[in-house]
Amino acid sequence: PATTLDQLVSLCKRRGFVFPSSEIYGGLQGVFDWGPLGVELKNNIIASWWRTNVYERDDMEGLDAAILMNRLTWRYSGHEETFNDPLVDCRDCKSRWRADHIKGRCPNCGSTNLTEPRPFNMMFKTAVGPVADADSFAYLRPETAQGIFVNFGNVLATSSRKLPFGIAQVGKAFRNEINPRNFLFRVREFEQMEIEYFVMPGTEDEWHQRWLEDRLVWWESIGIPRARIRIYDVPPDELAHYSKRTFDLMYHYPTLGYEEVEGIASRTDYDLGSHSRDQETLNLTARANPNRESTARLTYYDPESKRHVVPFVIEPSAGVGRCFLAVLAESYDEQMVKAPPAERISAVSDALEAFLKSVGRSDKLAPETRDALLERGHAILAGMPETMPQIEALLAMPGAEQVELGKKLRGQAQGLVDEHFRTVLHLKSHLAPVRVAVFPLKRNHEGLVAMARDLRRSIQVGSFFRTVYDDTGAIGKLYRRQDEIGTPYCVTVDFQSLGDGTVTVRNRDTMQQIRIPASEVRAYVSNPS
Ligand code: ATP
16 A cells, blocks of 8 residues: 555656646645546546445435535525534634644644634535525535435435435535645545435434445445454544434545545434424424425335334445545555665665755755655655655655755656566556556557557447557556556557467566457456456
8 A cells, every 4th residue: 555645646646647626827725637547547436336336236226416506405404504614713824724623733833823713614605697696695515415315305206215215426515625635635626425325213223334334345345445444433422413323434544544535424314304394293303404495395105104204314425536545545556576786776875865965954945844855755765675666756745846956866766766666556457547558569560550459449349448559668668657557457469469369468466467369358358356
């Protein structure tokens, strides 16, 4: 796995997984764009989630509700009143922070001269229609869940489902986070994969446990073993007001430590109850928000008891971006392919030491930036030569470009890293942005090029994964480029191929090659692992 977040930031940047939003205008804080490889990996994660939770079960329906909703949704869901984070200002440097993230001290200037925390509502506001007035007011949804609750009656009426059943949805959510940070971890625009699972009252505890189990099985299927996830049974005093019990799945992120990737909440009849009219007739257990404006009773007719009941809800909710980051972190690996000569290692060590000296002396760097560079740099130095590939991530850190000796260090390290190390993503092949890459052994040989291009096309047509052709470098370099983005199979067309129609298929993890007929490659790589 990755040891620092910077390794992932650097990989995402240099290979085009993720870009800062509107970068040419200086970006927008807490917003990112998915690049060519990022969109593939992200889509594969979502497809895997959908397959597992919708197709492979007998008790689920899908939904894709709109981002914009009637404002009343957010009044009766409770978000207008309670979707708040505690905001504090630093009186000295005028910066703003989320109180529970900073332990009473301004991270910018170190001052403890902070204002009292005050509630800040995190919903983005907009106006629908040409006149911005009270009637046109709308929010961008801060979670996808409410789109499911308000459609409960529609889905029930059109699908003839019986309890228990669930509705799954993947979509954008927006939160005006006070301090977006840690790359994709805390952003202002993100995607959620959410399930609302509706059960008979009284069966919620059992279903809560079953969902915990099912979700862990899915995490394992995308390459995150159980042992890497800690289950946080949220203590009563930290529970949201509507929650009976919540399990947070915490992944051990590099640099950040254990942080939430998914929350699995038992929400009682709070949600459907709060969006219903005639609440006094519904026997609700939760303290629902009194509602005179809903036009529906979100109930289920139980044929056995011949009563209308308000189902209880189990909600597994995961963020796509946090999942993406966990998958990258878990699959990330730097390997020494062959040991570099000792004198070249010491040349790089010397260059790194000189770089760190000049970092220490620099008066252009903010103290925090300087300390971060020094800490990372010394850790790399101590772990040499294995840690040599991390020099790239070090040089991508903020402030590094201001230090003169960076160029020299890069020059010393780059060639050596290219020759002796590889970065590899051990992604499950159903998640890999590219499943197969096809190369001609020589790019200026017409026969090899034609056969490789044909082969690529024949593997791609009708497949649900991506196949690419590449001839922009020597074979060794092409392999390493694919390793770095997690491509499980590299196929090379060589001179023997022209004679007997066989090609080599190289395995990303073992780096072993086998030779098989070109006509069998498609079946060989289609087997998902
Ligand atoms: P946190 O406590 O970290 O702010 P939360 O408990 O408010 O998260 P939920 O409301 O439970 O989060 O949202 C469900 C999931 O949505 C989270 O587990 C997370 O994966 C994702 N998520 C929430 N907020 C963000 C964000 N600002 N950026 C990226 N993903 C997020």
